[in-house]
């Protein structure tokens with residue numbers, strides 16, 4: 699029998715921007731979120747799925763909580779998918795302008811991808827989400843975090859950092875991954891009445 703997913707969620711991330719986005723997504727669905735900050739080592743692996751699986755193996759949610767982890771990155775096909783799983787490191791070292799310089803003279807297509815994973819009882823669920831777009835010529839906008847100022851979602855003139863936060867959240871790779879988790883949880887059987 700499948701256990702029913704707890705409505706209390708411990709989100710393991712050190713990124714305040716991610717926490718705000720995920721809380722805004724999950725609260726209307728009746729979930730309460732605890733920020734489990736700095737409780738995980740960031741594993742090094744070559745795919746987002748492997749990073750998420752490794753994180754799920756480390757988490758120690760409290761009794762009655764569901765653990766949520768997520769890993770994301772910006773993938774640029776003209777750079778062989780770089781920075782991908784190395785996005786946090788590249789953002790810290792080269793920054794948004796450094797990435798723009800790397801892509802000069804090449805096709806500017808880019809994709810944000812995220813994998814979200816939850817664990818409760820012995821159950822684990824992983825779902826992926828992505829959003830296609832391109833790299834702007836330079837950083838624009840004050841919203842969001844990370845590479846938001848240089849990412850133009852397909853068909854949009856504003857970067858993610860120029861969009862109102864609710865709109866970025868609605869269109870983001872992270873929302874899509876988490877919506878996949880919510881759909882899978884929605885397929886769980888309702889709790890048996892005593």
Ligand code: IMP
Nearest residue numbers: 769770771772785786789843844845846
């Ligand atoms: P991680 O998922 O915490 O390993 O972070 C990956 C890195 O990718 C972040 O530090 C950001 O630089 C970038 N990134 C991931 N998601 C987003 C996003 O939604 N907007 C902007 N940058 C992001």
